Amino acid sequence: MLEEFAYIDNPSMWRNRPFLFLFFILLVALFVIGILLIIVWYIFTLIDNIQVKEKKIIWTHGLLSKNYVEVSIDHIRTINIYQSFIQRICDAGNIEIYSAGDEPEVYLKGLPFPNKLKNIIEHNKDKLS
Secondary structure, eight states: OOOOOSEEEOOOSTTTOHHHHHHHHHHHHHOHHHHHHHHHHHHHHTSEEEEEOSSEEEEEEOSSSOEEEEEEGGGOOEEEEEOOHHHHHHTEEEEEEESSSSSOSEEEEEEESHHHHHHHHHHHHHHHO
């Protein structure tokens, strides 16, 4: 049986830094460089991708060369979410997922709806136990 994804997402541009996004939009109106900055920023949001399946989390990092990290949901020890004031208003944040050791196995900056991701992981973890 194939597992279906419970959650798939990339970091958000405007939710993570709305003032910078608006600044770049203003630059688009004034200069062509604003368009280039938005394109480069968009490409950087495609570098990270997180997928949550029923039993594991898959974090893909990289654009031309890729790093894949798979973490079993039943081995997750801690989930940390960090949100600045602006990120809280826009419902975005940075998330760290630990399974063992002092370094996080998964670290994403500017992810939209980080609490939704945390709740999905906790729900799937409860189903496994």
